[in-house]
Amino acid sequence: xxxxxxxxxxxxxxxxxxxxxxxxxxxxxxxxxxxxxxxxxxxxxxxxxxxxxxxxxxxxxxxxxxxxxxxxxxxxxxxxxxxxxxxxxxxxxxxxxxxxxxxxxxxxxxx
Amino acid sequence: xxxxxxxxxxxxxxxxxxxxxxxxxxxxxxxxxxxxxxxxxxxxxxxxxxxxxxxxxxxxxxxxxxxxxxxxxxxxxxxxxxxxxxxxxxxxxxxxxxxxxxxxxxxxxxxxxxxx
Numbered sequence: 001x002x003x004x005x006x007x008x009x010x011x012x013x014x015x016x017x018x019x020x021x022x023x024x025x026x027x028x029x030x031x032x033x034x035x036x037x038x039x040x041x042x043x044x045x046x047x048x049x050x051x052x053x054x055x056x057x058x059x060x061x062x063x064x065x066x067x068x069x070x071x072x073x074x075x076x077x078x079x080x081x082x083x084x085x086x087x088x089x090x091x092x093x094x095x096x097x098x099x100x101x102x103x104x105x106x107x108x109x110x111x
Numbered sequence: 112x113x114x115x116x117x118x119x120x121x122x123x124x125x126x127x128x129x130x131x132x133x134x135x136x137x138x139x140x141x142x143x144x145x146x147x148x149x150x151x152x153x154x155x156x157x158x159x160x161x162x163x164x165x166x167x168x169x170x171x172x173x174x175x176x177x178x179x180x181x182x183x184x185x186x187x188x189x190x191x192x193x194x195x196x197x198x199x200x201x202x203x204x205x206x207x208x209x210x211x212x213x214x215x216x217x218x219x220x221x222x223x224x225x226x227x
Contacts, residue, residue, distance in 0.1 A: 088154060098161070100215065101158060102157075105155065107154075
């Protein structure tokens with residue numbers, strides 16, 4: 001595999017479920033990101049990890065919990081989400097200040 | 112606070128026409144980076160270009176060209192002789208100069224439809 005991969009590509013969950021989104025980068029980058037893209041808002045940066053440390057938490061509700069166990073993997077744990085959390089969740093990686101490379105995204109629907 | 116504005120939400124052209132996508136930004140940083148990304152229907156954002164704030168030279172890559180004007184805080188993107196495969200949503204983005212990775216602020220995107 002090359003580039004940035006995300007699983008699952010589609011996820012439907014109820015408001016009481018717990019699920020996790022996974023992102024893996026095969027580019028040797030040292031920074032990883034989670035973004036949310038919903039229909040009526042611009043792409044929103046959620047979290048940034050640099051060298052496996054969280055360096056940005058952009059006022060995201062606690063029902064979203066990121067985890068970065070190593071520089072190649074990034075998770076987004078989801079718990080008691082709301083219907084308005086339905087969106088495309090995009091993962092990206094970069095080497096320092098270089099351009100970010102994005103994964104294909106996970107289309108999340110919360111019922 | 113940083114802000115990126117893409118005033119054109121949707122543009123429709125006929126194949127082979129030239130089209131320019133506008134991007135205007137606001138920032139207090141003196142050092143920053145500007146980006147353009149393409150998002151085809153598959154959803155994945157594809158990196159097109161990165162430009163730093165000290166480099167105002169225009170750039171051309173095949174049918175794509177970019178015009179960076181610091182005086183007007185604009186970074187416009189032109190596609191020459193558009194093709195159906197250019198149909199996508201295009202995002203302009205601005206990043207802070209930050210040692211802890213890139214904090215990208217995206218514009219709202221411009222949906223380009225190229226008709227045969």
